[in-house]
Amino acid sequence: MTTEQTTIPLHALKLSCSNCSLRELCLPVGLNREEMTQLDAVIRQSRRIKRGEYLFRSGEGFKSLFAVRTGFFKTCVSSQDGREQVTGFLMSGELMGLDGISSNIHGCDAIALEDSEVCELPFNRIESLGRDIPSLQHHFFRLMSREIVRDQNVMLLLGNMKAEERLAAFLLNLSQRLAIRGFAANDFILRMSREEIGSFLGLKLETVSRTLSKFQQQSWISVDHKHIQLVKPDELKTLISGCVHSNSAE
Amino acid sequence: MTTEQTTIPLHALKLSCSNCSLRELCLPVGLNREEMTQLDAVIRQSRRIKRGEYLFRSGEGFKSLFAVRTGFFKTCVSSQDGREQVTGFLMSGELMGLDGISSNIHGCDAIALEDSEVCELPFNRIESLGRDIPSLQHHFFRLMSREIVRDQNVMLLLGNMKAEERLAAFLLNLSQRLAIRGFAANDFILRMSREEIGSFLGLKLETVSRTLSKFQQQSWISVDHKHIQLVKPDELKTLISGCVHSNSAE
DNA sequence: AGAGAAGCTTGACTCTTGTCAAAGCGGAAT
DNA sequence: ATTCCGCTTTGACAAGAGTCAAGCTTCTCT
Numbered sequence: 390m391t392t393e394q395t396t397i398p399l400h401a402l403k404l405s406c407s408n409c410s411l412r413e414l415c416l417p418v419g420l421n422r423e424e425m426t427q428l429d430a431v432i433r434q435s436r437r438i439k440r441g442e443y444l445f446r447s448g449e450g451f452k453s454l455f456a457v458r459t460g461f462f463k464t465c466v467s468s469q470d471g472r473e474q475v476t477g478f479l480m481s482g483e484l485m486g487l488d489g490i491s492s493n494i495h496g497c498d499a500i501a502l503e504d505s506e507v508c509e510l511p512f513n514r515i516e517s518l519g520r521d522i523p524s525l526q527h528h529f530f531r532l533m534s535r536e537i538v539r540d541q542n543v544m545l546l547l548g549n550m551k552a553e554e555r556l557a558a559f560l561l562n563l564s565q566r567l568a569i570r571g572f573a574a575n576d577f578i579l580r581m582s583r584e585e586i587g588s589f590l591g592l593k594l595e596t597v598s599r600t601l602s603k604f605q606q607q608s609w610i611s612v613d614h615k616h617i618q619l620v621k622p623d624e625l626k627t628l629i630s631g632c633v634h635s636n637s638a639e
Numbered sequence: 640m641t642t643e644q645t646t647i648p649l650h651a652l653k654l655s656c657s658n659c660s661l662r663e664l665c666l667p668v669g670l671n672r673e674e675m676t677q678l679d680a681v682i683r684q685s686r687r688i689k690r691g692e693y694l695f696r697s698g699e700g701f702k703s704l705f706a707v708r709t710g711f712f713k714t715c716v717s718s719q720d721g722r723e724q725v726t727g728f729l730m731s732g733e734l735m736g737l738d739g740i741s742s743n744i745h746g747c748d749a750i751a752l753e754d755s756e757v758c759e760l761p762f763n764r765i766e767s768l769g770r771d772i773p774s775l776q777h778h779f780f781r782l783m784s785r786e787i788v789r790d791q792n793v794m795l796l797l798g799n800m801k802a803e804e805r806l807a808a809f810l811l812n813l814s815q816r817l818a819i820r821g822f823a824a825n826d827f828i829l830r831m832s833r834e835e836i837g838s839f840l841g842l843k844l845e846t847v848s849r850t851l852s853k854f855q856q857q858s859w860i861s862v863d864h865k866h867i868q869l870v871k872p873d874e875l876k877t878l879i880s881g882c883v884h885s886n887s888a889e
Numbered sequence: 890a891g892a893g894a895a896g897c898t899t900g901a902c903t904c905t906t907g908t909c910a911a912a913g914c915g916g917a918a919t
Numbered sequence: 920a921t922t923c924c925g926c927t928t929t930g931a932c933a934a935g936a937g938t939c940a941a942g943c944t945t946c947t948c949t
Contacts, residue, residue, distance in 0.1 A: 466791055466792070466794075466795055466884050467884075468795065468799065468881060468882045468883055468884055469880065469881050469882070469883065470881035470882060472795075472799045472882060474791075474794055474795040474798045474799055476791050476794055487783075487784055487787050488784055488787045488788045488791060489784070490780050490781055490783075490784035491781045491782075491784035491785040491787075491788055492788075496787075496788045496791065496884075497791065516773070516776060516777060516780065517773070519770075519776070520769075520770045520773065520776065523766070523767070523770065526766060526769070526770065526776070527766060529780070530740050530766065530779070530780075530783070531740055531741045532741075533737075533740075533780070533783040533784065533787065534737055534738055534739070534740035534741035534783065535741040536787055537737050537738045537741075537783065537786050537787060537790060538738045538741055538742075538746050540787060540790035540791065540793075540794065541716055541724075541726050541738060541746065541747065541790065542716070543790075543794055544716075544724055544726055544790065544793055544794065544797060545716055545718065545722075545724040547794060547797035547798050547841060548724045548797050548838065548839075548840075548841035549718065549722045549724055549841070551935075551936095552935075552936070582895090582896065582897090583896075583897065583898095584896080588798065589798075590798075591797060591798035591799070592936075592937095593936075593937055593938080594896085594897080595897090595898080595899085595936090595937075595938085596935090596936060596937075598897060598898055598899080599898080599899080599936095601898095602898075602899085614896090614897075614944085614945075630719065631718060631719050631720035632718045632719075632720060632722060633718055633719065634716050634717075634718055634746075801905075801906095802905075802906070832925095832926065832927090833926075833927065833928095834926085842906080842907090843906075843907055843908080844926090844927080845906090845907075845908085845927090845928085845929085846905090846906060846907075848926095848927060848928055848929080849906095849928080849929080851928095852928075852929085864914090864915075864926090864927075
């Protein structure tokens with residue numbers, strides 16, 4: 390049942406752009422055939438990124454957005470003294486680089502957590518194409534807005550929740566996003582280290598480890614290193630019921 | 640020296656749209672006279688919001704963005720059990736409602752912290768105008784991206800910084816934004832309560848109070864209820880040097 | 890295959906922040 | 920002008936998470 394890699398399932402591929410598995414990007418837009426062709430022309434051939442490699446770095450010039458085609462990424466900002474804050478984990482169909490638009494400079498690092506493939510979307514061409522295809526323009530506004538909503542939910546998590554709640558919310562969020570992509574919701578492999586989870590959740594790696602152990606002792610989950618099974622996902626949901634945003638539809 | 644109200648200074652007004660003091664919105668775009676007229680036509684007459692009133696609520700239908708003309712707002716998301724997370728404090732020229740675009744439903748509450756005025760920007764008209772005026776379209780993408788960058792910096796703050804660092808960063812950020820608007824950078828009135836500051840910074844109100852007292856004991860600031868003076872802003876800067884984002888140009 | 894490095898778990902202890910409580914002050918409304 | 924309520928400050932104590940350390944497992948690279 391274990392998902393070997395977070396690859397987008399085939400049926401989604403077929404329904405989306407011809408050269409790019411961007412479910413998020415293409416499906417909801419409702420483009421006709423000609424518009425789809427135009428968009429395809431803009432999307433550069435996909436690019437392979439090996440595990441551990443940077444897709445882009447904070448401070449580099451911004452030209453393109455990148456959509457994850459296969460694989461798994463993290464994005465993070467670093468402070469001057471080296472503290473690292475992971476700002477997100479991205480799986481297939483999700484967009485990176487939106488923070489670079491404001492200043493034409495990337496505001497975070499994007500690092501592959503497994504061998505991955507991305508599609509490059511040159512932003513100036515997206516902009517001009519958006520002027521010709523209103524629904525595409527609207528879709529990009531929506532994508533950016535969704536990122537803002539996501540960030541606000543992370544703020545709620547970092548500002549208000551206890552360690553157990555944070556970790557439960559994290560596991561359930563991963564589970565849900567995998568399920569949407571056609572993978573098992575309750576049996577998956579973590580692509581990131583305890584330290585990276587901790588950085589994302591505002592916790593130390595020891596706290597992450599201890600909390601996972603606690604969940605396992607309660608038989609809510611089973612932990613075998615990076616292999617996680619949600620045995621009683623409802624218990625996790627109960628734990629965070631109340632402390633999640635009223636209409637958190639992420 | 641105290642700023643009685645966060646009103647945008649006159650020279651900025653003159654340089655911006657004729658019916659709306661939206662420095663952020665108008666100045667950097669470089670619109671010509673006719674385009675400016677078009678934009679003015681879209682911006683609805685400004686609306687007054689009394690202190691304590693909601694501009695919009697989470698869950699309400701989204702139609703428009705709102706720009707603060709005068710006054711001061713907070714935006715916040717609430718969890719089901721009533722925990723409130725303040726996601727931002729907004730002063731003149733800043734935009735609210737960007738999170739509503741994704742689902743056509745507002746994702747947060749916007750509440751006036753003093754008697755305020757806002758300009759309403761119907762989003763569908765902004766979108767269509769953006770198609771005619773590329774620089775306007777680009778400007779809105781940039782505004783949304785800037786919001787994402789801001790949110791990432793807040794994540795860094797909530798995830799990595801200690802109470803003193805958070806409060807120092809908060810005070811310096813306020814100071815800087817006031818200075819940009821022509822107000823005194825080191826002598827200002829807080830528009831929000833200790834509890835609201837705490838909610839924004841992920842701290843309890845008592846911790847905010849104690850930390851302010853600590854700063855005062857060190858003669859770094861002077862605190863008289865809501866009246867704050869930054870006596871030694873450089874000490875505050877030293878405190879957060881290192882833990883702020885490398886290129887945090889907010 | 891073996892060695893070394895990196896990552897994970899767990900324990901003991903510390904420390905920052907949260908919680909509870911009480912008292913003081915100021916501002917808003919009558 | 921007065922009263923009351925809400926905000927703020929401060930103290931004492933509790934608790935959750937961080938720090939430090941040791942030992943173990945797994946993975947990677949040679």
